[in-house]
Amino acid sequence: MSRDDKKVIVAASLGTVFEFYDFFLIGLLAGEITKVFFSGVNPTAGFIFTLLGFAAGFMLRPFGAIVFGRLGDLVGRKYTFLITIMLMGISTFVIGLLPAYATIGIAAPIAFILMRMLQGLALGGEFGGAMIYVAEHAPPDKRASWTAWVILTAALGFLLAVAIIIPLRLSLSADAFLLWGWRVPFIVSILLLGVSLWIRLKLDESPEFKRMKAEGRASKAPLSEAFGTWKNVRLILIGALCILPAQAVIWYTGQFYSLFFLTKVLRVENLTANYMLIVATVVTIPLYVVFGTLADRIGRRKVYVGGYLLAAVLTVPIFQAMTHFANPALERAQVEAPITIVSNPAECSVQFNPLGTAKFTTSCDVVTDAVSKLGLNYARESDTSLSVAQIKVGQKLIPGYSGDVPDAAAQKKRFDSELNAALVESKYPLGAAAPESINAPMIVLLLCVLLSFGAMTFAPSTTSLLEMFPSRIRYTAMSFPYHLSAAWFGGFLPATAFAIVAATGNIYSGLYYPVAISAACFVLSLLFARETRGTDISKVN
Numbered sequence: 001m002s003r004d005d006k007k008v009i010v011a012a013s014l015g016t017v018f019e020f021y022d023f024f025l026i027g028l029l030a031g032e033i034t035k036v037f038f039s040g041v042n043p044t045a046g047f048i049f050t051l052l053g054f055a056a057g058f059m060l061r062p063f064g065a066i067v068f069g070r071l072g073d074l075v076g077r078k079y080t081f082l083i084t085i086m087l088m089g090i091s092t093f094v095i096g097l098l099p100a101y102a103t104i105g106i107a108a109p110i111a112f113i114l115m116r117m118l119q120g121l122a123l124g125g126e127f128g129g130a131m132i133y134v135a136e137h138a139p140p141d142k143r144a145s146w147t148a149w150v151i152l153t154a155a156l157g158f159l160l161a162v163a164i165i166i167p168l169r170l171s172l173s174a175d176a177f178l179l180w181g182w183r184v185p186f187i188v189s190i191l192l193l194g195v196s197l198w199i200r201l202k203l204d205e206s207p208e209f210k211r212m213k214a215e216g217r218a219s220k221a222p223l224s225e226a227f228g229t230w231k232n233v234r235l236i237l238i239g240a241l242c243i244l245p246a247q248a249v250i251w252y253t254g255q256f257y258s259l260f261f262l263t264k265v266l267r268v269e270n271l272t273a274n275y276m277l278i279v280a281t282v283v284t285i286p287l288y289v290v291f292g293t294l295a296d297r298i299g300r301r302k303v304y305v306g307g308y309l310l311a312a313v314l315t316v317p318i319f320q321a322m323t324h325f326a327n328p329a330l331e332r333a334q335v336e337a338p339i340t341i342v343s344n345p346a347e348c349s350v351q352f353n354p355l356g357t358a359k360f361t362t363s364c365d366v367v368t369d370a371v372s373k374l375g376l377n378y379a380r381e382s383d384t385s386l387s388v389a390q391i392k393v394g395q396k397l398i399p400g401y402s403g404d405v406p407d408a409a410a411q412k413k414r415f416d417s418e419l420n421a422a423l424v425e426s427k428y429p430l431g432a433a434a435p436e437s438i439n440a441p442m443i444v445l446l447l448c449v450l451l452s453f454g455a456m457t458f459a460p461s462t463t464s465l466l467e468m469f470p471s472r473i474r475y476t477a478m479s480f481p482y483h484l485s486a487a488w489f490g491g492f493l494p495a496t497a498f499a500i501v502a503a504t505g506n507i508y509s510g511l512y513y514p515v516a517i518s519a520a521c522f523v524l525s526l527l528f529a530r531e532t533r534g535t536d537i538s539k540v541n
Contacts, residue, residue, distance in 0.1 A: 020157025057120035058491025064124020065479035072475030073222035081129035088122035089193030096186025128479030136208035148292025148459035219472035240481035246521030248490030249514035251454035280447035287455035295460035307456035337394030337426035361403035467532035
């Protein structure tokens, strides 16, 4: 690459760093955000609201793709992503300044969600513009490897987030971090915005866009052209429903859900889990360019379809292996003394209560809630003759109780004592995972394999998408399906997986969501997606 080529990639990539820096800030600081902005509801409801607030930013991304995609096809790639990065940077900065719930009440969570939505609107125009800008500068035989440089900065966004958060956590008391320390990563993002704007202002428009304008091929109505003809709509649907959903959930499973699983389910100490994910991220960053280069040599579809298949087959075994190497005592207890809730199914509810207003008082709901709060794996057994639900820990049977009986408080004390004794007797670890039992090198290796699926699918699938559409509508037509998939499949991954685990009691059941989507996209991509390697993007009709 020439010096100018490198400047193009760096300038375009800074927006992606921003995008994923913000993404990981919300995830890594979810506990603090819950306490600051959602302290008016119970902790479980507050955590789910935080995840939904995280998802709210994703919901606006398809609309941002339409708004800024149209602008990018009309006035140019450069000017559009100057606007989007400014909007994104200011909204991220403002989150760090918002008053807490204790100060302004319900206005606090509303303001937080509004800023997340503003970020989502801006991001809807940012990523597609950056990818297209680089692709329209790249040589045809290096297009996927060049765009891979933009995509690998997503991992740099994670590293930047933890590089700021971890020193703050280590240097501040827990109270000080909750009071003001969590705000610092959002506030310092204004520096990244300043650097990004300074570099991007020095850039010229993409050569393909300038050539298209000079030849009079620019679209006067990119929305009508993109969504008004079946040929383009069909390609948008193939991208949004057949190719990209798997890419979104695979990437977010590796970079986000793996951390949630290690800390919340396997109870690995937060800092230790972050260090392991940092090492795995650093190790796998070069793979984005490796798989981008491979896609330039053998084709885009072969690479990303292979990634979908591997993710569908190996994701659950990888997480099961994490349990073995992170908390072997928990794994042994689950095998030797499995927990079963025996109940009349007519008594059992789906305990997904984001508003925190529902009351679960039947014996089935009471015992289910007790085990769920401990974060333990359990199965269900139906017995319509039972009037009161029971818990089996191995062979030990513990009668439950109804939450609305007169002596409910005494029954709860008796039940909690018996359950705790049975768990201790069965050698269930009820605290954090023992540090000496954690096999960190093996967990890092497993994380590397998991993250490699994201590297294998990201650049080939998104490069293939932008190569499907003509230059005059590329910004609109590429951005919309990408952000639709990222929003509705990737953005809702944390809340969906959390809800599935809460509903089923199976600590691995949240993984069925990304596995099912990966398997579906493997089949759908083979049926409907075409190979785009070798496409002359200046001549796509």
